[in-house]
Amino acid sequence: xxxxxxxxAEALFWKFGTRSITMDDISRDIGISKKTLYQHFxxxxxxxxxxxxxxxxxNRENVSCYMAMAHDPIEEILxxxxxxxxxxxxxxxALWIDVQxxxxxxxxxxxxxxxxxxxxxxxxxxxxxxxxxxxxxxxDVEIMARLRMELIRMAFDTDVFPRGVTAxxxxxxxxxxxxxxxxxxxxxxxxxxxxxxxxxxDPASTTL
Amino acid sequence: xxxxxxxxAEALFWKFGTRSITMDDISRDIGISKKTLYQHFxxxxxxxxxxxxxxxxxNRENVSCYMAMAHDPIEEILxxxxxxxxxxxxxxxALWIDVQxxxxxxxxxxxxxxxxxxxxxxxxxxxxxxxxxxxxxxxDVEIMARLRMELIRMAFDTDVFPRGVTAxxxxxxxxxxxxxxxxxxxxxxxxxxxxxxxxxxDPASTTL
Numbered sequence: 001x002x003x004x005x006x007x008x009a010e011a012l013f014w015k016f017g018t019r020s021i022t023m024d025d026i027s028r029d030i031g032i033s034k035k036t037l038y039q040h041f042x043x044x045x046x047x048x049x050x051x052x053x054x055x056x057x058x059n060r061e062n063v064s065c066y067m068a069m070a071h072d073p074i075e076e077i078l079x080x081x082x083x084x085x086x087x088x089x090x091x092x093x094a095l096w097i098d099v100q101x102x103x104x105x106x107x108x109x110x111x112x113x114x115x116x117x118x119x120x121x122x123x124x125x126x127x128x129x130x131x132x133x134x135x136x137x138x139x140d141v142e143i144m145a146r147l148r149m150e151l152i153r154m155a156f157d158t159d160v161f162p163r164g165v166t167a168x169x170x171x172x173x174x175x176x177x178x179x180x181x182x183x184x185x186x187x188x189x190x191x192x193x194x195x196x197x198x199x200x201x202d203p204a205s206t207t208l
Numbered sequence: 209x210x211x212x213x214x215x216x217a218e219a220l221f222w223k224f225g226t227r228s229i230t231m232d233d234i235s236r237d238i239g240i241s242k243k244t245l246y247q248h249f250x251x252x253x254x255x256x257x258x259x260x261x262x263x264x265x266x267n268r269e270n271v272s273c274y275m276a277m278a279h280d281p282i283e284e285i286l287x288x289x290x291x292x293x294x295x296x297x298x299x300x301x302a303l304w305i306d307v308q309x310x311x312x313x314x315x316x317x318x319x320x321x322x323x324x325x326x327x328x329x330x331x332x333x334x335x336x337x338x339x340x341x342x343x344x345x346x347x348d349v350e351i352m353a354r355l356r357m358e359l360i361r362m363a364f365d366t367d368v369f370p371r372g373v374t375a376x377x378x379x380x381x382x383x384x385x386x387x388x389x390x391x392x393x394x395x396x397x398x399x400x401x402x403x404x405x406x407x408x409x410d411p412a413s414t415t416l
Contacts, residue, residue, distance in 0.1 A: 136389070143374050143382045150368045160358045166351050174351045181344070182390030189394070 002040045003054075005030060010051045017094040018048055018103065045103060052099070052106040056113045063121055073129035074180065074192050080121075081176045084152070089169060096156075114149065122148050126183070134188035144183060151175045210248045211262075213238060218259045225302040226256055226311065253311060260307070260314040264321045271329055281337035282388065282400050288329075289384045292360070297377065301364060322357065330356050334391070342396035352391060359383045 008030045012021045023044055027037045041047045063080055070076035100107050122145040129135030154160055155172040177196075184192055216238045220229045231252055235245045249255045271288055278284035308315050330353040337343030362368055363380040385404075392400055 139386065140374070140378065140382050143369065143379055144386065146369055146374075147362075147383065147386070150362060154355075154358060161351065161354055166348070166354075170348060171351055174348050175355065178347065178352065178355070178390040179386075180390075181392075182386040182388075184389075186394075186397070 001032075001036075005032075005037065005040055005047075006051050006054045009047050010055060013048070013051060013095060014091050017092045018044075018098045019094075023047075045105065048099065048103045049106045049109070052103075052109050056109060056117075059113070060117060063117075067121075072132060072134060072191065073125050074134055074184070074188060075195055077125055077180060078176075078195055085169070085172050085176075088156075088172075119145055119149055129183065129188070133185055134191065135183045136185050136188075139183050148179055151179055209240075209244075213240075213245065213248060213255075214259050214262045217255050218263060221256070221259060221303060222299050225300045226252075226306045227302075231255075253313065256307065256311045257314045257317070260311075260317050264317060264325075267321070268325060271325075275329075280340060280342060280399065281333050282342055282392070282396060283403055285333055285388060286384075286403055293377070293380050293384075296364075296380075304364075327353055327357055337391065337396070341393055342399065343391045344393050344396075347391050356387055359387055 005026070009021075009026050012026060012029060021044075023034060023037060026047065027034045030037075041050065062083055066079045066083065067076055070079055099110065123141055126135060126139065126141045126144055130137055130139070130141070155168060155175055161168070161171045180192060181189070213234070217229075217234050220234060220237060229252075231242060231245060234255065235242045238245075249258065270291055274287045274291065275284055278287055307318065331349055334343060334347065334349045334352055338345055338347070338349070363376060363383055369376070369379045388400060389397070
């Protein structure tokens, strides 16, 4: 039951943001009584917090899966980014701002996920890529890892990429492929070109 | 006389920011009376504004020189970035924040310079690079031009690149070379590698 509530609540937050959704909305949407809802969660703050924990755990699992599935660091970064892109595409952009301003506990686990898990995963990817001579040995792992994190955020930033000028999905795809191309060695470029042909079946990406 | 005042005032602002410098400081530093200073400028706001106009005109001239000197778009972007890097290296980081908050007329010409001249120069560089098959035809000129503008700003952003972790000059060099590598074709990479060997004589860059 708890997981079902978390998934439903997440879908509501994802679509409408956290602020406009009440405990009533959540219980009505799932078809349970408010009493049942309060058996699992103390209040909305608690639901937002636990949804965030749940989602970030799933993200950690997914990243581990991609790391196991991928044949090399290049495929890993392409697969993980594609997963993230699909996931974020459905999100209400107001959600992050809501959480940052009004749900400090949830925001804290989110920040920790970014600063510890995500940044560390990117660092590891870069180090392995350099070891395997797929990424250029001159790149500074720390600077490039932080750049990649910032690029993920930047794609949503309408001050940098005004919506009238560019579509967000195209911005994300361009920033990803530009980032990857920028770190590759000549050997890496050959492998990258093959993955682009094989993996990217959606029309927006096949141009790359 | 006016140009001499502008250059001296700029040097003071560059080093100490605008807020702590008074009309007295400027006249004393140049060795002229305040009366003479006020013959050329109505107040400090006017000096800040005219310093900004003067500097941005010089920047436009410099960029034109680099475009004339450069053999191709790759050399152009490397030379222009090196000029900017050297120029910004001497700047008090508080200066931009001071100007943005307290000198709206000066900030407006600065924003116009960035949005019109700089962005347009980068767009032109990218278009010519694609035409000459040095830059990948898949890159979106608008997105990449805005990315480059944001990367210039980002190198100063201590939230993204904390100073304890990375030195600013190394961040700028890494972001520049990563940006350029990310847009190059295989043909472009060959030419780029030659320029890196020839032009970059400072120790921090020769590793690239």
